[in-house]
Amino acid sequence: MTIKDLAAKTGYAVATVSRVLNNHPNVSDKARKVIMEAVEESGFQLNANAKQLKQQHATSILVVVKGTSNELFSELVESIQSQIAQTQYPLYVDYLDEDSNEVRRALQLCREKKPLGILFLGGNTHNFQADFGKIDIPCVVVTNDMSRLDFENLSSVSIDGKEACRCAVDSLIAKGHRQFAVIGGERVLSDTGRSRYEGCLESLRGHNIPFDEEKDYRAVRFSYQGGYNGARDLLETGREFTALFAAADVMAIGAIRALRDNGLRVPEDVSVMGFDGLELGSFLVPQLSTVAQPAQVMARRSVEMLISQIEDGAAAAHETVPFALWERESISEPKQ
Amino acid sequence: MTIKDLAAKTGYAVATVSRVLNNHPNVSDKARKVIMEAVEESGFQLNANAKQLKQQHATSILVVVKGTSNELFSELVESIQSQIAQTQYPLYVDYLDEDSNEVRRALQLCREKKPLGILFLGGNTHNFQADFGKIDIPCVVVTNDMSRLDFENLSSVSIDGKEACRCAVDSLIAKGHRQFAVIGGERVLSDTGRSRYEGCLESLRGHNIPFDEEKDYRAVRFSYQGGYNGARDLLETGREFTALFAAADVMAIGAIRALRDNGLRVPEDVSVMGFDGLELGSFLVPQLSTVAQPAQVMARRSVEMLISQIEDGAAAAHETVPFALWERESISEPKQ
DNA sequence: TTGTACGCGTTATCAA
DNA sequence: TTGATAACGCGTACAA
Numbered sequence: 001m002t003i004k005d006l007a008a009k010t011g012y013a014v015a016t017v018s019r020v021l022n023n024h025p026n027v028s029d030k031a032r033k034v035i036m037e038a039v040e041e042s043g044f045q046l047n048a049n050a051k052q053l054k055q056q057h058a059t060s061i062l063v064v065v066k067g068t069s070n071e072l073f074s075e076l077v078e079s080i081q082s083q084i085a086q087t088q089y090p091l092y093v094d095y096l097d098e099d100s101n102e103v104r105r106a107l108q109l110c111r112e113k114k115p116l117g118i119l120f121l122g123g124n125t126h127n128f129q130a131d132f133g134k135i136d137i138p139c140v141v142v143t144n145d146m147s148r149l150d151f152e153n154l155s156s157v158s159i160d161g162k163e164a165c166r167c168a169v170d171s172l173i174a175k176g177h178r179q180f181a182v183i184g185g186e187r188v189l190s191d192t193g194r195s196r197y198e199g200c201l202e203s204l205r206g207h208n209i210p211f212d213e214e215k216d217y218r219a220v221r222f223s224y225q226g227g228y229n230g231a232r233d234l235l236e237t238g239r240e241f242t243a244l245f246a247a248a249d250v251m252a253i254g255a256i257r258a259l260r261d262n263g264l265r266v267p268e269d270v271s272v273m274g275f276d277g278l279e280l281g282s283f284l285v286p287q288l289s290t291v292a293q294p295a296q297v298m299a300r301r302s303v304e305m306l307i308s309q310i311e312d313g314a315a316a317a318h319e320t321v322p323f324a325l326w327e328r329e330s331i332s333e334p335k336q
Numbered sequence: 337m338t339i340k341d342l343a344a345k346t347g348y349a350v351a352t353v354s355r356v357l358n359n360h361p362n363v364s365d366k367a368r369k370v371i372m373e374a375v376e377e378s379g380f381q382l383n384a385n386a387k388q389l390k391q392q393h394a395t396s397i398l399v400v401v402k403g404t405s406n407e408l409f410s411e412l413v414e415s416i417q418s419q420i421a422q423t424q425y426p427l428y429v430d431y432l433d434e435d436s437n438e439v440r441r442a443l444q445l446c447r448e449k450k451p452l453g454i455l456f457l458g459g460n461t462h463n464f465q466a467d468f469g470k471i472d473i474p475c476v477v478v479t480n481d482m483s484r485l486d487f488e489n490l491s492s493v494s495i496d497g498k499e500a501c502r503c504a505v506d507s508l509i510a511k512g513h514r515q516f517a518v519i520g521g522e523r524v525l526s527d528t529g530r531s532r533y534e535g536c537l538e539s540l541r542g543h544n545i546p547f548d549e550e551k552d553y554r555a556v557r558f559s560y561q562g563g564y565n566g567a568r569d570l571l572e573t574g575r576e577f578t579a580l581f582a583a584a585d586v587m588a589i590g591a592i593r594a595l596r597d598n599g600l601r602v603p604e605d606v607s608v609m610g611f612d613g614l615e616l617g618s619f620l621v622p623q624l625s626t627v628a629q630p631a632q633v634m635a636r637r638s639v640e641m642l643i644s645q646i647e648d649g650a651a652a653a654h655e656t657v658p659f660a661l662w663e664r665e666s667i668s669e670p671k672q
Numbered sequence: 673t674t675g676t677a678c679g680c681g682t683t684a685t686c687a688a
Numbered sequence: 689t690t691g692a693t694a695a696c697g698c699g700t701a702c703a704a
Contacts, residue, residue: 047389048447049384050389053385068410068414069407071405077404095429224616254619280589282593283592284593285592
């Protein structure tokens, strides 16, 4: 079933059918009615490939999400969708593996969909450095700071992860904690992992609190199991700690379970602080203390920036949005 | 940059360039070398739209995932991906809103990608009833039983949700519980919600345990907040219950928090049982008791069924896979 | 208001 | 081994 069949069926020319299907003016009400009826009846749909092939430029906006099981990203996508819904742009959301190359994927989608702009949820600096030069439409990276890179069509919206981690650790210190353990990502592989770790270190050093990377830090995957393993390993070394900072809520959740399995209570024996501000955290017992990334705000700003770049040719920019420290039930003052 | 430019640049004809790009035989080594070099240099990529437009049939398999923030589906997608990776078929994964129409979306993607087959993760019977007739390639619905529908190209792989719920409630009764509350989905809108609820009722009736739908059941959204609200509402009526069954793990987690906020401990005061078997559940304190859907098994079977339908023209079938009851820390015997 | 005809980038057929 | 060329389904000048 093609536009041609539809033309033959209704007695009109393909051009008229096309005009009706694309809501063009200059079509008689009668023709519109007849053709629409035929469309309904046959359940006809335009061939997207032919359409895009013809229309060199599409009008869509693309969202590339790195990681399918990231709750923060789910919240962001939801927000972005409702934002974009208020504009005339169609939205394509593309999910890919945590360890796939998001820039290469975007490059491919650019050829396929010819979008007006791209929102990246998450992203690796190395990948951008290597291949982003080939992308020439406005792009915004959300949750990761890309200001170190100097592309004139690449913006970013993020919190200051380093500063956020410093604040988180500061708050634990303010409560009286002096013995720390930290679970985070691979500092070598991920910028996120590295900068968050540095924030912790700055705070600890600033307060002259001893911290031995070998013994007090564990680099793990961003997952429940990763957090569990990290905490378990930390406990096995026998080092005492009254506060545990995890660079992601999922890690914190895994870690709490590991603590419990070793007979430690949260927060009575160990205070635990996470990072991300997942919705889940507020339903846990104890409610998870965390550094919240403002999903709504990041979604709103990233969409605004992208649209103004597309429509008004605004310059790229790197924006830092405020984070929030949510001190909830999983932390307390250390035991005497 | 098109195949034409590449032809002009290398002095060969478009046909030769196309042959090289598609690894066809009958191309001289020299031509292949010259053209590949030009491709490398220019970073050329085929226009997917033109390609698909020309090649009426693609060789891909499509996965349509209903709901982006469903952990069970994330686990399934991961499994399916590793399954399919062992075949020669490319895999497209498409995520859509929980309340979008997955069949319409699939219809659209059929025109776009012309896949060989489709795996649906989740699905609404009404949507299939209305529009599935227009899809003529092999499809498998995972997690939902579609045997009521009679399409010869539609299979399904699922657990017996009704039976699973009956077992879950049975196990609570076996522990000595006699006062029940249930939180589930909208029974009118979702088959899943309805059949799970029926399973509970059967068990309760079978043991002559009184259950007042008005007072002891709450229909909520499949979310943490939904579960929280449901449990809170149940408590507000003042009805006593020692066991709470939630038709999804996320609901159970929300419900547990609501119980705590009302001074009730789990499992000492109320035993809570969930449904799905999310990875998260094993990291919670207390570990969540649940009816586990075997993600690995469902993924494997659904892929096997789809492939054998595609390759050998096997008939559609509706398969029921075994569930597992995981009795963990969130349940115990009722207080005296 | 409607119709004709061309071209988008690719693959495949046929002839050279 | 190569090249010329006809489709694929659609949108849109341009003509009527």
